Amino acid sequence: MEPRTLRVLEFEKICRILADHAQTDMGRTLALELLPSSDEEEVRSWCRETDEAQAWDRLAGGVSLQGATDVTEWVRRAARGGVLSSEQLYATAELMRVGRWVQRSLEQVQSKARTPQLQALADGIPELPELEKAIRDSVGEDGSILDGASSELAALRRRKRTLADRIRGALDELIRNPNTQKYLQEPLVTVRDGRYCVPVRVEFKNSFRGIVHDQSASGQTWFIEPAAIVPLGNELRGLEAQEEREIERILIRLSALVGQEEAGLSKAVECLGRLDFALAKSRLAQQMDAVSPHFVGGGKLRLRRCRHPLIPKERVVPVDVLIGDEYHALIITGPNTGGKTVVLKTAGLLTCMAQAGLFIPAAEGSELSVFERIFADIGDEQSIEQSLSTFSGHMKHIIEILDQVNERSLVLLDEIGAGTDPAEGAALAEAILQFLVDRGIRTIATTHYGDLKAFAYTTPGVMNASVEFDSETLRPTYRLLIGVPGRSNALAVAARLGLGQEILDRARHRLGADDVRVEDMIRQLETARNQAREEADRARLDREEASRLRQQWESEVRRWEAEADQRTAQAEERARRIVLQAEREVKEVLEELRRLSREDRSSLKEHQFTELRQRLDRVKPAFRYGRRVPSSNGEDFGTPGPGDAVEVVSFGQKGTVLEIQGKEALVQIGALKTRVPVAALRKQKAPTPAAPVSVAVRRGADGVGMELDLRGKTVEEAIPEIDQYLDRAVLAGLATVHLIHGKGTGALRSGVQTYLRSHPHVRSFRNGGPGEGGLGVTVVELK
Known part of the structure; x- marks a missing residue:
């Protein structure tokens, strides 16, 4: 990429903003050294990396790499026999801690988002537990050498x-x-x-x-x-x-251990720097409300509602920039300070950002090609040292551009042909544009020359565009109108400012007939375009209102259906209870009749009892299959779920639901596991909760604390309490708990974490972060 192009497009300012989002020196260095690439596969990979970082940061609730320091120079010195300070050794241990945390964090989000490129970087961070332990056993958080060293x-x-x-x-x-x-x-x-x-x-x-x-x-x-x-x-x-000699001996020993791991620690610095850089790109995208660019071939550039990233959001006007389909060159005309140069810089800067793996501030659906080179001639490039005029400076640069362009180039020319005689300048500008168009080179140019409007109309592959100007308010609107050339507003502005009618008439008379016709045509095009835009706005509002009404209607339908289902279920339940009551009463009557029959056999016959029983069966309602089955005692304890105690109605047996898939449930009945329809299950009343565990915890709303305080206990005393507490936490549905063991000598923390590694309820654990208690707390994520 041309350094001059990056300079005039102010790409380095984007890099500085990007560096502000990095959390480590390594990430900031990568941000400040960022350059666009012309390798399409590399560009796509960079953008995927940004997308993965955005997903990781979102799903992890914010990723912090604080504590990761560039220890490369220290490690290199240690490898050559140098002695590191205690602070440098502790920073090395912190680097290893951050590396372990990154690996666990990425593993935890794998079920929700695929991050193969970031995972590959995390996998490149070596695990050095023995070295980290040796340093932490000897060096305190404040850099002091511990007694236990x-x-x-x-x-x-x-x-x-x-x-x-x-x-x-x-x-x-x-x-x-x-x-x-x-x-x-x-x-x-x-x-x-x-x-x-x-x-x-x-x-x-x-x-x-x-x-x-x-x-x-x-x-x-x-x-x-x-x-x-x-x-x-x-x-x-x-x-x-x-003591000082002994401390020196300890530092020499630890420095030698660090030097032995030079390759691994250098790799960890590199990988963490890349991960931090990826996160910085994702946070820059969030700040700019940017989207992932979609890359297409053929030199196409379709930037929809794109915004210049260095203009405040409340002031920038989104524009559409489209080239590469029916036309290869876009000629933008319009008044000074109307926004032509901003459009030019926006298109160039967003293309550079995309080719550097950054998201772009534009609407979804924006498409870009990966250009081999981007050339820009923007601003006053005259050279005082070479005594070149403005025109000469521009022409010298344009000549250099024309010598280097090819069909994979993007050329941006601001005020082409300006700074010399208008007739000669227009002719020269037209010839340069024709040269670029003939070679199919994607070009965006701005100009004041009216002759180039006709050139765009008559030349295949060239399209007119203009920045809109409101002649009523005498102010530019900064909107880009593609397909409509900019018209001169000089006479309109002069008239509104009070210039005499006689002078205006003379000026109009001096305009050529072709100029008048072009101005009339442009005015008609603008009027038609404004009408089309108003109709489009009305159609958009109508669509939005129709969509709102449709959503409201669908919501009402869902509510009515839910109420209907509820009322039907209530009616069936009432009917069932009535029938059950009637059945009980009939049974009582039948029993009484049987008793009387036994006393007097001649009065009643057995077939009469059978007929009455059949009539009773016909009275029972036929419930629809799939309704919730009420409990046997008439109480309804809801729809069964995994872990619930149930009665399998068809078997008449009680069991526990292991899992539910669709309309079927896997149920454990004693030693037997079987699949039955969910509709055939009757949920049983939940058992009375067990007495609370007698441990020092802060109680939550569900009666189980989010913390377990183990301070003052030995490892042998703490482990039974941890085991009992984790059982209750899992039953209570807690996802994360905190084990408070204090810092002290670290023996209790080490024993607790060793026990957690093999505990069946533990998914992962980590030391507490800032605001969580630091090394005095272990944060446990439960399965």
Whole structure:
């Protein structure tokens, strides 16, 4: 892509905005170095990457790569034997943490969206659990070296604390001694140059035995280390020196481990940078309300309702730019400040953005071709150093363009032929455009020359267009009208501003007959176009109203159908209950008759009972198959679902629903699994919930907490509580819970997370993020 083209189209401003959306230095670097590609397959791949990032960011509820640092230089230095600081080591561990989180996050969205390109990048991030553990066991979040980094360091720090306590104890006795207090400016202990001192008044500095380490700004106080604790202070400084040597040894050991993984860590930096760059592209698209470009062949450019991305949304006027079908060149005419150059820059900049894998601010259905090269001659390109005029500067550039263009080029020419004699300029512009059209090169040009309007009408492959001007308000509307040449508004504007009629008549008389006819034709075309636009607007409003009424009608129909179904079901239920009541009453009568018959056999016969029973069966209503089956006790507990206890009416057996597929359900009856129609199931009353688990959790609305507090417990004490809590959380339908174990030494966190890796209810887990408790909390996603 031509650097000059990118400069005049202000592509670097888009790159800077893109960089603002990156979360890492690696992503920002890629954004600032972004260039369009002329390889169609590469461009399509870049756009798919942006689309995948948009889906990932949306489904994950926002993706954060905070903590991913470019450690490439540090790792390279470590590989060559250099020693990294504790802060650099911790940043390396954070890079590995972010890499693991990215891999889990992408795995979680795979069921809802395919992200093969991003997944390939995530798969390229190596897992280095041993290195990460070694660093985290030794380096704290603040970059301090932890006591557990080595047994020698832990022992040295214990001796230091003991010795410091002895020194403070001795000094406390000293400053409380009445014989000593008279020498002190204040009864306190301070530290100067790493030595414990007391503030001695200047007049007693020779009476107080010890070593002077500092003096106050006023000179009235001397900070003296008492002679009695000097040996202890020397011993303490010796321990501090040993501690520093041990820390240096630990840093050397950890740096060597980092250096051994140079290739893997460098790969992780590269992949995370690419992922961050993809996310930045998706967030730029969201900011600009942009859509994914659709690429077609044949040099076509169909930008519908496209907007210049650097003009504020509230001010920009969307336009349609179409070339490549019936015509290859578009000649745009119109007044100054009417928006011709903006249209030119919009078409060029959006094409560059699309070929850089960025979404474009345009309407759905916009189509673009991938051009091999894009040339633009826009603005005042005169060269002061070469003493070239504006016209000469433009012509020099246009000559360079004409020497390099081919059928896969897009050429953008602003005010072609301007800056010289109008007649010669128009002729030259027409010849240049004819050269481009003859070679089928896609061209968009702006001009003031009226002769080029006729050229567009008479030349196949060329189309007129204009930026609209409202002669009533004397203001441009910034709308692009394709197929309509711009007409001169000079006389109309002059008339509205009050120029005399005599002067206007003379001006019109001086216009050629052809000019007058062209102006009349343009005026008629504009009138017809405005009428067509008004009719289109009315038709659009009518369609929208019809669509609204149709939706309202369909909603009403659905509501009526639902009410009808409900009333039918209620009526059938009432009828069923009436029949059941009647059946009970008839049975009672029949039993009474049987009893009487047994007492007097001659009065009633058995066939009479049979006839009565058959009549009773005929009285029962025939329910439609598929209605909800009421419970045996007359209560309706709703439609059964997975996990519900049910009675299989056809078997007379009770079981549990395992799954439902369409109109069939898989039911567990004892050791037997069988498929039966859902309509043949009668849902049973839900069991009474078990007593709540006695753990320290914050209760939610369903009685099961979103958190389990394990602080202060050992791993052995915590695991049974976790197991019981996760069972209740799954039964309560919770998707995510928080296990609070605190930071401490990390032993409880490590034990909890080791247990979670094999727990059947756990889909995934991670350390808490910002605002979630950080390393003191493990966030668990349940199956």
